[in-house]
Amino acid sequence: SCSPASRDRTADSLDTASMNDIKLALLGSEGAGKSAVLVRFLTKRFIGEYASNANSLYRKRISIDGRQLNLEVFDPCSQSGESRCILEEPQEWADGFIVVYNISDRTSFLNAKNIVRQIKEARIENCKGEVEVPIYLVGNKQDLCHARQVCEDEARSLALENKCCFQEVSAAENYQEIFNLFIKLIRNVMDHLKYRADRRRYSGSKSMAKLINNVFGKRRKSV
């Protein structure tokens, strides 16, 4: 029952199962509109005052490109400080991040900048710079552009520097853009998970090749 073939099949099915589980985290300043963006995506509606004094984990079954995915989205409560856990143990949880700021609040943008940096630093430590983690920088409250404190170009440059996607949205006024950005991020996460799984397989066979090479290589030398 423990033949290599059956072990491989188990590993493959485990990979497939985990590749259908997509875990996202929403991060950003208090009041930037994280919950509003998420609720818009999940319900198509804008809920102006959303009582959120706790961390929330939302689950949704979603079908993309013919694949059934189990989407989990973590929406931390800004006050609880628990969002830091996700940043400190990124391997353990989120596969992709949505970093939200409010275009009419410069402080929230500076905070978003910090969050992007922290995500990338945590990933570099944990994955030895393996591959870019999917991050979407989102400038919310575009409907408040008369009170704009962050110009679009500045945010786009930040995204570009950090290889993030970027989009300005209004959770209050628009559904389609928010829907599109979630789908794009989920696709990026799917690619990222596949890349990581392929790499694991490849490095597995590479280390086997190395082992064989070491054994036979040494023998050849001693002859």
Ligand SMILES: Nc1nc2c(ncn2[C@@H]2O[C@H](COP(=O)(O)OP(=O)(O)OP(=O)(O)O)[C@@H](O)[C@H]2O)c(=O)[nH]1
């Ligand atoms: N004008 C406008 N207001 C918005 C928009 N999105 C959210 N808001 C308002 O901004 C406030 C904060 O929104 P939330 O979704 O609770 O923000 P949050 O980032 O989840 O905040 P915390 O849960 O405290 O971290 C609420 O009063 C929302 O109604 C938007 O696109 N436009």
